[in-house]
Amino acid sequence: GDSVTQMEGPVTLSEEAFLTINCTYTATGYPSLFWYVQYPGEGLQLLLKATKADDKGSNKGFEATYRKETTSFHLEKGSVQVSDSAVYFCALSPNVRGSYIPTFGRGTSLIVHP
Amino acid sequence: SAVISQKPSRDICQRGTSLTIQCQVDSQVTMMFWYRQQPGQSLTLIATANQGSEATYESGFVIDKFPISRPNLTFSTLTVSNMSPEDSSIYLCSVGDTSPGEQFFGPGTRLTVL
Numbered sequence: 001g002d003s004v005t006q007m008e009g010p011v012t013l014s015e016e017a018f019l020t021i022n023c024t025y026t027a028t029g030y031p032s033l034f035w036y037v038q039y040p041g042e043g044l045q046l047l048l049k050a051t052k053a054d055d056k057g058s059n060k061g062f063e064a065t066y067r068k069e070t071t072s073f074h075l076e077k078g079s080v081q082v083s084d085s086a087v088y089f090c091a092l093s094p095n096v097r098g099s100y101i102p103t104f105g106r107g108t109s110l111i112v113h114p
Numbered sequence: 115s116a117v118i119s120q121k122p123s124r125d126i127c128q129r130g131t132s133l134t135i136q137c138q139v140d141s142q143v144t145m146m147f148w149y150r151q152q153p154g155q156s157l158t159l160i161a162t163a164n165q166g167s168e169a170t171y172e173s174g175f176v177i178d179k180f181p182i183s184r185p186n187l188t189f190s191t192l193t194v195s196n197m198s199p200e201d202s203s204i205y206l207c208s209v210g211d212t213s214p215g216e217q218f219f220g221p222g223t224r225l226t227v228l
Binding site: 031032034041042043044045046049089093094095096100101102104105106107 | 145
């Protein structure tokens, strides 16, 4: 079945450092790929998505590129802020009508120090 | 997008009791989802709730333990019955039935069972 693998956390960075959170997936066909973010005490929010190979999703300075050849969707940000401290979930969903439930990775905690 | 609220936001309960969690959406939706997020873990789908029909439960979850109501297109409840400390988790409701994989989450209910 479909699965998502994320790098284990926590990832601890200083403010303005470069961020990469690795995500690889296993799926049949050509799924859509997502990054969700969960800030402390809140539910998940969709951060960005990509629906086909070579698409780049971006939002709030975060980027991820859909790499079909390496089945990856790594999350990057050039300069993190303390307010980016959260748990980040990579997810996928088949591009099939009626298939609305994503498969989530285990989440990667990011801690940014001033 | 959708705005989702949950009640209660947190609770501490005694073993053997039951807790009902409410989920309210600001628009009419066909499908609502209930997830469990155990400490440090990813999200596990409990069930899908459609208005006017029985909820569909995922493997490992049963109606007697997690009864769900869906009386209309903007509201659902999840009851955690006969609780044990293993039920201590965050319970999240979500909606999302227009674009595969895109879901909107409530803030979660943080349940501690003593």
